[in-house]
Each structure stands twice: as structure tokens, then as C-alpha cells.
Amino acid sequence: MFHQYKTFIENGDLVVIYLNYDSMLTVRVATDGSLNNKYGTFRHNDMIGQKYGSKIQSQYGKGFVYLLHPTPALWTQVVPHRTQILYLPDISFISSYLDLRPGKVVIESGTGSGSFSHSIARTIAPTGHLHTFEYHEIRAEKARKEFVEHNLTDIVTIEHRDVLANGFGVTGIADAVFLDLPAPWDAVASAKEALRRDTVGRICSFSPCIEQVQRTALALDEHGFADIRMYECLVRDYEIRSLPLPSIDEAIDGQKVNFKLNKNDRKKRKLESGANSLTSQEDGNSEVMLSKPVDNARGHTSYLTFAILAPAAAS
Ligand SMILES: C[S@@+](CC[C@H](N)C(=O)[O-])C[C@H]1O[C@@H](n2cnc3c(N)ncnc32)[C@H](O)[C@@H]1O
Numbered sequence: 001m002f003h004q005y006k007t008f009i010e011n012g013d014l015v016v017i018y019l020n021y022d023s024m025l026t027v028r029v030a031t032d033g034s035l036n037n038k039y040g041t042f043r044h045n046d047m048i049g050q051k052y053g054s055k056i057q058s059q060y061g062k063g064f065v066y067l068l069h070p071t072p073a074l075w076t077q078v079v080p081h082r083t084q085i086l087y088l089p090d091i092s093f094i095s096s097y098l099d100l101r102p103g104k105v106v107i108e109s110g111t112g113s114g115s116f117s118h119s120i121a122r123t124i125a126p127t128g129h130l131h132t133f134e135y136h137e138i139r140a141e142k143a144r145k146e147f148v149e150h151n152l153t154d155i156v157t158i159e160h161r162d163v164l165a166n167g168f169g170v171t172g173i174a175d176a177v178f179l180d181l182p183a184p185w186d187a188v189a190s191a192k193e194a195l196r197r198d199t200v201g202r203i204c205s206f207s208p209c210i211e212q213v214q215r216t217a218l219a220l221d222e223h224g225f226a227d228i229r230m231y232e233c234l235v236r237d238y239e240i241r242s243l244p245l246p247s248i249d250e251a252i253d254g255q256k257v258n259f260k261l262n263k264n265d266r267k268k269r270k271l272e273s274g275a276n277s278l279t280s281q282e283d284g285n286s287e288v289m290l291s292k293p294v295d296n297a298r299g300h301t302s303y304l305t306f307a308i309l310a311p312a313a314a315s
Contacts, residue, residue: 001070002118002150003125009050009067014149016074017042018066024078026070039063070150072119082139085115086180086206089233090301095123097231097306098176098202102127107170107177107194109133109163109187114143116178121147121155129155131170135162163187168194172314179205184212184305185219192223192309201309208302216305224313231304237294245286 001014009015013029019039027035033044040058042065047056052069068074073088086094094116100106104124111117111134120130134140140160147156161169164183167190177191184205195201203225205216217228 002072002075002152003122003155005052005069007051009047009052011048014070015047015052016068016070016078018068024068024074026078034059035065039065072122075118075150076115079113079115079118080142081113082142083110083112085113087115087301088119089235090206090304091116091119093231093233094178094204094206094304095119097304098178098204100124100128100176104128104175105173105196106130107133107168107174107191109168109179109181110135111140111143111158112180113139114146116180117143117147117156117158118150118152120178121152125155129157131168131174132156132158133161133163133168134158135160163190170194172197174201175199176202176204179203179216181205182212185215188216188219188223188225192225192314195309195314197311197314199311201314203307203309205305206302207305208300210303213303213305217307220305220307225307225309226313228305228307231306232300232302233304234300238291239294240289240291242287242289245288247286 009029011029011031015027015029017025017027017035019025019037027033027044029044029047031045031048035042035044040060040062042056042058047067050056050067052067055064055066057064076085076088076091079085098106100120100123102124105128106120106124108117108120108130109132111132117130117132124130132143134143137160140158144158147153147158159169164181164186171193173196174194175196177194179187179191181187184207188203191203195203203220205213207213207216213230217230220228
């Protein structure tokens with residue numbers, strides 16, 4: 001389902017329920033089932049047969065929700081957090097720099113909550129394969145269950161394994177390796193072992209601390225990797241606001257416009273201060289749309305260290 005699309009919702013489908021701009025959840029649609037939340041009761045029977053993307057009303061018309069087709073991008077927003085996860089800015093950057101596309105073979109560790117795994121599976125489908133390794137047994141089992149429920153087993157294989165102690169256990173099969181581990185430098189030798197020898201292999205390590213980057217870069221260099229680079233993806237959200245446009249008089253007088261006051265208050269203040277009569281702009285509805293960065297935009301998540309392994313250095 002995560003790498004194939006269909007038009008209509010059927011009994012047994014996983015549906016992403018969009019409640020509002022910062023709230024979504026998933027339901028497995030089942031005949032006679034229902035979903036209850038502050039917007040009302042939504043019967044699964046009303047969802048079955050609807051087109052993905054439809055808006056449905058609650059049972060008594062109190063509220064509504066949208067029914068969305070699951071995608072890796074939506075899954076990243078609703079996945080139960082069993083660990084820290086990767087978000088789309090990093091995922092898309094990593095996918096591009098690892099040159100991932102259909103048919104590629106990728107190795108990943110640790111699997112964590114499977115946020116990255118879902119996107120990679122969609123990118124390399126239908127002919128590629130993701131081998132993902134997780135040493136925390138319960139996490140590995142939960143991720144395995146999700147891969148089965150999401151019909152990803154032909155693309156993803158998960159193994160419960162400590163890759164730092166035991167390596168990846170594969171030789172010369174991978175186009176790319178992705179590490180999200182506390183000590184990635186200890187996985188560099190087995191990453192090299194796992195990469196193909198007949199073409200350029202690519203590696204990326206995701207680490208929150210610069211000291212981890214330094215140790216990983218040294219290990220990559222020692223093992224013959226080249227073109228070692230580090231990037232940081234920062235996201236900056238913008239908010240759009242409509243603000244009153246200052247009048248010509250205000251602009252000429254250099255008066256500071258108090259945007260917090262509404263139009264009538266500004267009019268009153270201006271008359272009280274003996275300022276010029278209102279301009280036609282102020283009599284009308286003169287407003288301007290502005291955008292500005294949001295103060296609390298999410299910043300650093302981790303550093304991304306990339307390198308390549310040329311065929312000559314692989315053996
Ligand atoms: C931050 S999480 C990965 C999150 C994942 N990238 C995602 O987007 O959901 C790191 C994972 O690495 C696993 N891990 C740590 N050391 C490991 C090792 N030696 N072998 C395999 N997995 C390991 C941890 O159990 C944890 O689940």
C-alpha cells in the first residue's frame with residue numbers, strides 16, 4: 001500500500017485520518033467499526049467505498065475528517081515513536097545523495113521506529129531491497145509487524161542483530177549503507193564489506209554530535225572511502241500574516257505604525273495627536289500580506305556525513 005496507490009477505500013485498508021493541520025491518526029477500516037474523537041463518531045461503513053482524499057461527516061454531522069491514502073511522508077507524521085526518528089527534510093536529502101531509486105539495494109541500521117525504512121522502501125520499489133538491522137528485540141518485532149501489515153515484505157527484510165558486534169553479515173551486495181547508530185565508526189568496516197565492488201558505493205551516517213562526525217570521518221578515511229562531506233539540513237517555516245499598510249502620511253512623518261492596534265484605534269490615536277486627516281488608504285481596506293520566519297521552527301536534528309567507495313578501493 002505504501003508504494004502502490006488505489007482510488008477507493010476497501011474493508012481492511014489502513015487509512016490516514018486527517019483531523020486538523022497538526023493532528024492525524026491511522027485506522028484499519030473494518031465493517032461495523034467506528035472511530036470516536038472530539039469531532040464526533042465516524043463509522044467505518046461510511047468510509048468503505050469512498051475515494052481516498054474524501055471528506056466525511058461524523059454520524060450526527062458534528063464534525064468532519066479527511067480520509068487519506070497512506071504514504072511514507074504521512075507515516076513519518078503518524079508513526080508511533082519508539083525512538084527518535086528521521087523527518088522528511090533529512091530523508092529526502094539522504095535519498096538524493098545516496099542516489100536511491102528503483103532497483104537499488106540498501107542496508108540500514110538501526111531500524112528504530114521505521115520512519116526512514118518506509119520512505120526508502122517506496123524509493124527503491126518495486127525491484128530494490130532494503131536490509132534493515134535492529135538490535136533491540138521488541139523494536140525489531142514491532143517494525144517487522146508493521147512491514148508485514150504495510151505489504152512491504154517483498155522490499156524490506158528486517159533482522160534482529162547487533163551490527164556493531166556482528167557486522168551486517170553480507171558481502172558485496174549493497175549500493176548504499178545508511179547508519180543511524182550511536183557509534184557509527186565501529187560499523188564502517190562491515191559497511192565496506194557489504195558494499196558492491198563493481199560500482200561506486202555510497203554511505204551516510206546520521207549523528208547528532210560533531211564528535212561522532214569526527215570519529216566517523218576518520219574511520220571512513222582509514223577504510224578507503226573518499227569524498228567525505230558533512231551537511232546539516234535546517235528547516236525554516238514561514239507564517240503568512242495580513243497587516244495594515246501604513247498611510248503615506250505615516251510613512252512621510254516616519255511615524256511608527258502600531259500594528260497591534262486595530263484600524264479604529266489607530267484612527268483615534270491619530271486624531272488625538274493632531275495628525276493629518278486620514279488618507280484614502282486608511283479609509284479603505286488597505287492591507288498587505290507578509291511572510292516571516294516562525295521563531296520556533298525546528299532546527300538541528302543531526303549531521304549527515306556522506307562518503308563514497310570507489311570500486312578500486314572496495315577490495
Ligand atoms: C535513532 S534510532 C533509528 C531511527 C530510525 N532511523 C527511524 O527513522 O525511525 C537508532 C536505533 O539503532 C538501534 N541500535 C543501536 N545500536 C545498535 C546496534 N549495535 N545494532 C543494531 N541496532 C542498533 C537502537 O536500538 C535504535 O532503535
